[in-house]
Amino acid sequence: MHFPAAEPRKSLYYNYQVFPHYHGAASETADDQTVTVVGAGPIGMTAALLLAKQGVKVILLSAELQLSEGSRALVYTKRSMEILQAAGAAERIMAKALPWTHGNSIYKGQIAFRMASPVSEHDQFAPLNNLQQNWLEHFLLEEIQQQPNIEMRWGNKVVDHEQTHDQVTLTIETPEGAYQHTSKWVVAADGGRSPIRERMKLRMEGASYEGRFVIADIRIKLDYPTERLAYFSPDWNPGNTILMHREPDSIWRFDYQLDPAVSPEEALLPENLHKAVNDQLKMIGKDHLAWEMDWSTVYSARALTLDNYVHNRIIFAGDAAHLLPIFGVRGANTGFQDAQDLAWKLAAVVKGWAPEKLLESYSCDRVGAAREIIAEAGKSTRFMAPPTEGYRLLRNAVLSLSLAHEFVRPLYHWRTSRPHAYTHSPLNSQHDDNAQMNELTENGALIPNVKFADGSFLYDAISGKFTVLALTEQGQLPASLHAEIAALKKQGIPVQLVALALDGVTADGADRTAAIAPDVAAERFFAQAGAIYLVRPGHHINGRWINYRENAITQTFQQFLQAAEGAAA
Template sequence: MHTPVTVPRQSLYHSYTVYPHTFPSDPARSNGVVTIVGGGPIGLVASLILARHGIKNIVLLSEQQVSEGSRGLVYTRRSMEILKVAGVADRIMEKALSWTSGNSFYSGKRVFRMENPVDPQDSYPPLNNLQQNHLETYLVEEAARQPLIELRWGNHLTSFSQDEHEVTLVVDTPEGEYTYKTPWLIAADGARSAVRQSMGLTMEGNSYEGRFVIVDIRIDLPLPTERLAYFSPDWNPGNTILLHKEPDNIWRFDYQLPAHVSNEEALDLQNINQAVNAQLKMMGYEDKQWELDWYSVYSARALTLPEYVHNRILFAGDSAHMLPIFGVRGANTGFQDVMDLCWKLAATIKGWGSSYLLNSYTHDRVGAAMEIIDEAGKSTRFMAPPTDGFRLLRDATLSLSLKHEFVRPLFHWRTSRAHVYRSSPVNSIGDDNQDMIPELENGAPIPNLKLSGKQYLYDELGLDFNIVYFGNEESLPDSLQKEVNELRSQGVPFKVIVLSSENTATAGADKTFRVDAQLLQSRYGASQGQVYLVRPDHHICGRWKKYVPGSLENAFQKFIKKSA
């Protein structure tokens, strides 16, 4: 019998709630079209986005409270855009600490400063710090308000089987086991995914020897919100220390372990105290009082499943891939997973999306993971050199950086960003992509745009397919209107937005916004009659200098279900 911990977790800053466990009144009956295994940020965001698509879902949460500690701490602008879709971004920004810069130090000298640009047309800052327990609480409270979501606390998946039509689950609870069937299962159960292990699936990529201890402490430090990296300090020679400021006067220390130190030694409280005190002394704050909140240990890994779609079982987040945290890639990559997955799964469930469309989830997101593994591998080999050779190169770079400017960009940690699906199976074939500005190639996220006040283009896009039309005509081309209406009749959610330098209304459009012509040209390379086709996850999948009749039909023919 499953027995989750029912004593609230201890924290210096977060008040934990223990939620009542769930045992369904009619276990064999399920109202959820999708079951999500895992109640961390990825599973909860998937649940909320599916609900926004109108899909009922059940979330199985093995515990009865949210997770402990800061864990996934830094959320990128792209993640905030996705969390806005999930319904929690505004609340996050009330609490989060935003930042744009990071400093790297060696031998007491700052050797590199990284600056993330701030664009007034974007709705969120580049990087935002918030502890995962706060984030999960916001997500849980938002999910509890949604009639299409059922949270099942204290429900632990013990076994499952699938056929061509559904997945049969055996779930253990404090009241015993029950069985039910679900048409679809999303495995968002983390790095130690029981679903992945039960299916015997193996990941591809690299594991690194570098291990880090995470320590959250409460301390008052007179420092701005920036990412700080210290290379090979005297108290931890040859290793790396990272620092982040968190809300609630909490600071996070990530310090690399020497190879000979075991995890058990690393998590000994006396050793943790010595490490924190040594770092504070090096920074000149040895007289500051501090309190320990939470600590853990992790290893740098760069691994992914080669396939994320396994018939009726779909993988997302750390169950699908395990990525080094350098460059804030963990949860941020998982959010992009579910933003891509949910619209494709919703299209499949609603009947207009083909199996080709759902299978494109693997292509798009495995491609993203492989790109991240390549980039993160470079960062990881610099932060935590895996061999003597890499360590020699890293140490040479550190030494040269004290006097030579040209080596300092090697400290750049390649921050997580939205992936460009340039080879996506969903991209249009035969459009004008090759003849338009390369920055907005097919697969790229369409740039956001401040329309007025607190209103942004992304708020208007919603979860539909969108035609973004640039022009001052009084009416959309008849052929474009006809093709949009035909797709709508087949169940495809569609919206047409016109960005015009002269008009505030366009016949045939859902919305028209008047925008300065120079801004439209600089941001989109816009010209009269230009058309962008944007996926429900904000990525461009087709573009034309002038609309040609039949273009939408051609763009959708690959992945729309013919019988729809």
């Protein structure tokens, strides 16, 4: 039997609720339209919500009886907030989160480099947003509780599984004993130590770094703005790094690097935690302030990924699929992108309008993203926590030179996480004008968001559906385009036609018309009247045309629908 902690976790700022456990019949089989998600952290919850909003039923399993402890994933990018908006939780999250735009790298008491994240009037969210993971999960859970398509099961720990060609049977332990649950599809979002991944003996590729960091969440009144503070080689921790982040509820997070000779167990002793915090406060001249410890842990920097996320009917997402360094806020933020890409593709397969082969593109697209992040994050990690004496010498040279030479200072840049462009996705159109159009809106890239005159945003209008964006004048749309969209809808494909009217004239036959100024169209899309964009349900461009060509959009869909038609025949 499985006995998760039944006493509420202790926190200085969050009141934990213990939920009643679920126990099923000795054996049960979910219907073919149900997906089972293992792991109710941020990625599992988000995947469940995005699937539910695609009309898929979800059973969401949590081994615990309560939400996660401590700040954990803390900084959420603009892209993550756009995904959480599609999941239905962003408004609640942003009512609590602390947005920010700047990060400071400090050496010898001087700001050696100040990072500024770009902002635009068309941004729906700030570039970076701080919120403790328990609060994030709280708001996701509130949305889950409003979704009739999601069944939340607390205290359900998957201890074994058996997979055949068309289903997975999970053995689930609860406080009342075990039961077996069979599902057509299982999403493994069960974390960095994924028991499902371990049972399958799947190996990750990449690099692990020796550097270990302590996270210490403390409650203290500091009069600093919400900006990242990175102190390099502070006097009390020479050769190492400490990061400081402001959190809601007067909580501050200290991430400080451990000396290799200090074990995690030793580092987490109360007297050692208190000494480190007091030393940092003394260095910044705030040691006169009272503070309380809320939560602490130790983590290591790793840059690893599976080479395939789809294993028949078990699909991996988030930390179960990859382990990425937190420098540049890449962990959970990458997982949210997994959840978004997986949700619409798995929904397409479950609902029957696309073949199972479509899921191969999830693995292709997201493994490619993880590998790109690993290459980029490795640079940040080697600077923040040098893995060898050679890298340490290089880092120390940069630190010393930066005090007097401005050209060196950009080397401090922590290369913030950015959305991956699916440039090499097998879904990208082979029947379009991609090669003739501006590379900033190439196939696989995110379609730029647009804030309309009424305050609404393009992403809210196109989330969760394939969208044909047509730039129009005088309400003109090709008649054959209407016919194409209607035929695709008859196949069960969630597709819509949205006209972006450069002159504000409503386009007959469009599912929606939004007015957009010609200069905004030129600036955001590098396009004029007549241009067409096909956009995936997750906001990435799937094809683009300077002018509409009959049947080109249908041909693009055929690239991944032909297998389904062949099977039906």
